[in-house]
Amino acid sequence: xxxxxxxxxxxxxxxxxxxxxxxxxxxxxxxxxxxxxxxxxxxxxxxxxxxxxxxxxxxxxxxxxxxxxxxxxxxxxxxxxxxxxxxxxxxxxxxxxxxxxxxxxxxxxxxxxxxxxxxxxxxxxxxxxxxxxxxxxxxxxxxxxxxxxxxxxxxxxxxxxxxxxxxxxxxxxxxxxxxxxxxxxxxxxxxxxxxxxxxxxxxxxxxxxxxxxxxxxxxxxxxxxxxxxxxxxxxxxxxxxxxxxxxxxxxxxxxxxxxxxxxxxxxxxxxxxxxxxxxxxxxxxxxxxxxxxxxxxxxxxxxxxxxxxxxxxxx
Amino acid sequence: xxxxxxxxxxxxxxxxxxxxxxxxxxxxxxxxxxxxxxxxxxxxxxxxxxxxxxxxxxxxxxxxxxxxxxxxxxxxxxxxxxxxxxxxxxxxxxxxxxxxxxxxxxxxxxxxxxxxxxxxxxxxxxxxxxxxxxxxxxxxxxxxxxxxxxxxxxxxxxxxxxxxxxxxxxxxxxxxxxxxxxxxxxxxxxxxxxxxxxxxxxxxxxxxxxxxxxxxxxxxxxxxxxxxxxxxxxxxxxxxxxxxxxxxxxxxxxxxxxxxxxxxxxxxxxxxxxxxxxxxxxxxxxxxxxxxxxxxxxxxxxxxxxxxxxxx
Numbered sequence: 270x271x272x273x274x275x276x277x278x279x280x281x282x283x284x285x286x287x288x289x290x291x292x293x294x295x296x297x298x299x300x301x302x303x304x305x306x307x308x309x310x311x312x313x314x315x316x317x318x319x320x321x322x323x324x325x326x327x328x329x330x331x332x333x334x335x336x337x338x339x340x341x342x343x344x345x346x347x348x349x350x351x352x353x354x355x356x357x358x359x360x361x362x363x364x365x366x367x368x369x370x371x372x373x374x375x376x377x378x379x380x381x382x383x384x385x386x387x388x389x390x391x392x393x394x395x396x397x398x399x400x401x402x403x404x405x406x407x408x409x410x411x412x413x414x415x416x417x418x419x420x421x422x423x424x425x426x427x428x429x430x431x432x433x434x435x436x437x438x439x440x441x442x443x444x445x446x447x448x449x450x451x452x453x454x455x456x457x458x459x460x461x462x463x464x465x466x467x468x469x470x471x472x473x474x475x476x477x478x479x480x481x482x483x484x485x486x487x488x489x490x491x492x493x494x495x496x497x498x499x500x501x502x503x504x505x506x507x508x509x510x511x512x513x514x515x516x517x518x519x520x521x522x523x524x525x526x527x528x529x530x531x532x533x534x535x536x537x538x539x540x541x542x543x544x545x546x547x548x549x550x551x552x553x554x555x556x557x558x559x560x561x562x563x564x565x566x567x568x569x570x571x572x573x574x575x576x577x578x579x580x581x582x583x584x
Numbered sequence: 585x586x587x588x589x590x591x592x593x594x595x596x597x598x599x600x601x602x603x604x605x606x607x608x609x610x611x612x613x614x615x616x617x618x619x620x621x622x623x624x625x626x627x628x629x630x631x632x633x634x635x636x637x638x639x640x641x642x643x644x645x646x647x648x649x650x651x652x653x654x655x656x657x658x659x660x661x662x663x664x665x666x667x668x669x670x671x672x673x674x675x676x677x678x679x680x681x682x683x684x685x686x687x688x689x690x691x692x693x694x695x696x697x698x699x700x701x702x703x704x705x706x707x708x709x710x711x712x713x714x715x716x717x718x719x720x721x722x723x724x725x726x727x728x729x730x731x732x733x734x735x736x737x738x739x740x741x742x743x744x745x746x747x748x749x750x751x752x753x754x755x756x757x758x759x760x761x762x763x764x765x766x767x768x769x770x771x772x773x774x775x776x777x778x779x780x781x782x783x784x785x786x787x788x789x790x791x792x793x794x795x796x797x798x799x800x801x802x803x804x805x806x807x808x809x810x811x812x813x814x815x816x817x818x819x820x821x822x823x824x825x826x827x828x829x830x831x832x833x834x835x836x837x838x839x840x841x842x843x844x845x846x847x848x849x850x851x852x853x854x855x856x857x858x859x860x861x862x863x864x865x866x867x868x869x870x871x872x873x874x875x876x877x878x879x880x881x882x883x884x885x886x887x888x889x890x891x892x893x894x895x896x
Contacts, residue, residue, distance in 0.1 A: 295719060298800055302715035306708050306771055307727070313768035314734040317745030324745070331748060380608060386593040388602035396882050397609045400616060402889075403878045407831035408867050411850035412619050415860055421631045423618050436633075458612060466886050470894045508893060519738040522831035526850055540740045540832075547744050548836055560741030567736050 318564075325558035332551040345558035355559075357534060358542040364449055365456070365524075365538060366517050370510055372457040377464025378506065382498075384465070385472045395469075399462045406459065410526035413455050417441040417527075442528050448536045452524050456517065464509045471505030472498070504582045511574055518567050539563055619871070622864035630860045644673050645861025648854065649687050649869075653679040655855065679855070687866055690848040694870075696759055697844055698827040701766035706820045708767070709774025710812070714804060716775065717782040718790075728779075731772045732891065739832035747837060757838045765833055770823040773891060777822065780892035781815025782808065818884040821877050828874060845870050 325345055329338045349355055380398065384391050401409070416424040420437045429436035441451040475497065483493045521540040524530070530537035530545075537545075543563065547556035593601070622630050624641040647670045655678060664680070666672040674681050716724060746765065747756070755761030785808060793803040809816075835847040849866045853859060881888065887895050 295800065299715040299719035299721055302711040303721065303727075306712035306731070306775060309708065309764070309768050310731060310734055310771060313746070313765060314737070314742070317742060317749060318737070320745040320748070321741070331744075376608075380605060383601040383605050386598050386601035388598040388605070390602070391605065392882075394605050394609045396879060398605075398612055399882070399885060400875060400878060401612060403825060403874050404616075404871050405829035405831065405846050405874070407829075407835075407846040408849050408870055409615070409619075412864065412867055413615065415622070415858075415863070416615055416618065420633050421635065423614070423635050426633075426635050458615070462612075463889060467890065467894055470886055505894065508890065512890065515736055519736075521738070521740055522846075526831075540738050543738070544740045544836070547740065548747075553744060553748075556744055560738070560744060563741055564737055567738070568733070571736060 321557045321560055324554050325561050327554040329554045329557075330551050331547075331553040338554075341554070345555045346562070348555065349559055349562060354534070355542070358537050358539050361449065361534070361536060362518065362520075362538045365452060365520065365536075366514065368450075368453045369456045369460070369517055370513060372453065373461045373464045373513060374506060374510065376457070377461045377509070378468045378502070380461070380465045381468035381472055384469055395466075399466065401459045402462045404459075406523035407526050409459065410455060410523040413527055414442060417451060443532055445532055445535050448528050448532055452527055452536050455527060456520070456523060459523070460513060460516075463513065464506070467505050467509040467512075468502055471502035474505075475501045500584075504578065507574075507578045507581060511571065511578065514574070515567060515571060518563075518570075616871075619864050619867050622860055623868045625861050625864075627854070627859065627861060630864075642673070642861075643670070644677075645859070645865035647673050648859055648862040649852070649865045650685055651681045652683045652685050653855070654682050656680050686848065687845075687852070690843055690845045691869070693759070693842055694828060694844040694846075697762045697766060697842065698824050700759070700763040701770060701827045702820050702823040704763065704767040705770035705774045705823050706778075706816060709771055709778050709819065710809075710816060712771075712775050713778035713782050714808060717779050718787070728776070731775050735769070735772050740836065743833055743836040746833075750837060757840060757842050759842050762834070762838060762842050762844070765837070766827045766830065769830075769833075770826055773826070773888075774819050774823055776891040777819045777888060778812070778815060780887070780895065781812050781819070784815075785811045814884075818881055818888060821881050822888040825874055825877060 326340060326342060327338050328341050328345075330336065384395055413424075416422050417440070419425055419440050422436075424441065425436040425439070428434065429438075439447060441447050441454075479497055479501075480493060483497060488496070519540055520538050521544070524536060524538055525541055525544070528536040530541040534542075543556060543559050546552050546559060621637075621639075623645045624643070625636070625639050626642045626644050629636050629639045629642075630645075651670075651674070653674055658678075661675060661678060661680070666675040671681060715721060716728060721727065750756045750761050753761075755764070789807050789811065790803040793807045794800070798806065829846065830844070831846040834844045838844070838847070845866070849863060849870060852863050852866055854862060878885070
């Protein structure tokens with residue numbers, strides 16, 4: 270589509286008009302407009318990335334800039350991939366990723382479906398529901414540690430009130446069994462609206478006529494839901510999962526404020542682990558190799574996923 | 585319009601849906617309301633059991649947030665009666681104000697860095713988006729994808745070389761450094777969103793302007809920019825919210841001069857245990873602008889959070 274529009278414009282623009290741009294050709298303007306953006310991204314994203322790759326083959330330590338730096342080849346990579354602690358971190362990340370996506374998709378889709386019933390005031394309540402995801406995860410995450418306090422915390426009080434348990438009997442962010450769920454709960458609270466909004470857009474994109482046709486064929490509501498609603502919303506849902514997946518793979522601010530990776534290392538997600546290596550232990554070379562591995566992982570998974578998404582869209 | 589279409593939801597379903605959604609909204613709002621309420625509690629009220637829903641409002645949290653205090657002897661307190669309402673609040677707890685806290689400073693850092701980076705990323709983003717929308721640029725799709733892919737890196741991973749680079753350039757813990765960094769991060773969002781908005785402006789408008797004797801640049805400033813105003817405004821708000829909320833870079837790359845509010849608020853502690861009303865007061869002041877912006881943005885929200893992929 271855009272190609273044909275562009276061609277028609279090219280035909281409609283007489284050469285005289287094109288020449289009127291004094292001194293600057295279209296090509297020049299295009300480059301002048303794009304150059305600052307590309308330059309800044311090269312300077313702040315690509316140059317550092319190349320530097321990271323270079324550092325990942327050394328034993329450089331940023332807190333000792335004057336010390337001798339040696340080239341260590343692939344040793345950093347070997348060490349990371351054979352380190353059981355890092356595999357434990359990956360497991361914690363996988364647990365976090367899986368369950369946050371699971372709950373957010375489930376609740377987000379259900380909410381979108383309900384909102385799509387267009388009851389009175391649905392727009393107002395949608396805006397209310399969206400609020401948590403727009404707020405600063407660090408500031409909100411920090412406050413959740415207060416809600417999670419045994420006894421005085423609102424969360425413990427409410428849970429105890431409805432379940433009859435002792436509000437001082439459990440510490441969401443202090444117990445090995447509960448901490449992984451504590452971060453899942455807050456992330457789900459914060460980001461369900463994101464999935465909901467995208468699903469809502471999907472639901473609203475389904476033309477009414479399809480349901481009317483199904484109604485004529487006497488398809489049951491249940492059947493309509495599984496054969497029309499779900500497949501039509503699926504590409505949107507997959508897009509939401511892609512965004513949330515990448516974001517939660519990178520997760521740092523919310524969890525670092527909530528649990529700081531603890532207790533022990535039960536909620537030590539990869540980003541938190543990486544921060545410890547890079548900015549507390551100052552093993553810069555080692556952390557750089559770690560960063561490269563993470564980037565390759567997220568980039569690889571995302572590309573495979575996007576291919577799958579495009580296949581679903583084509584259907 | 586009879587309202588009762590064959591395929592539309594029934595009245596009963598609408599009621600049920602309304603009740604469930606409102607129920608969820610109220611639950612989801614609880615933590616936010618609790619933050620606001622805690623800001624107006626006294627310290628003992630904030631840690632009372634059972635949690636207090638009804639309490640006598642107090643500005644203690646806000647006073648504590650903006651001041652530093654020290655405990656004084658009864659004699660000293662009796663000899664120096666409080667002059668103002670906020671001194672009285674502190675005085676009643678056996679303390680005196682010794683100065684202003686760093687919260688105001690950190691909040692201003694957030695404002696400076698937020699607005700500075702938003703301005704830069706919107707200006708650069710608009711130019712780039714216009715070029716990407718209107719011109720044939722070699723490798724356009726690859727460049728657009730490259731711009732987007734810069735967002736996939738975990739911030740902590742990017743922070744390692746940025747930390748070294750800033751140290752070498754003298755940009756560590758400076759406003760300029762943080763503005764540049766946030767601009768780079770926000771540019772991907774700005775370019776993608778603005779390209780979508782500019783794509784929607786018919787080319788015919790510019791063509792008409794060119795035929796009327798405008799130069800390309802004039803056509804851009806006098807025709808395209810006014811048409812894209814809403815899009816530019818909502819992009820700006822998204823960039824501002826991102827820079828405002830950002831924590832990872834801020835906590836790793838700033839320590840004093842340029843530290844923004846998100847790394848600062850969690851470090852607020854009181855005398856003898858965490859001063860939750862002060863933390864809540866700080867959080868409230870910090871979160872309210874975002875709530876206002878979200879309400880203003882609601883029509884473009886979806887577009888902003890999906891980098892323009894879903895437009896509704």
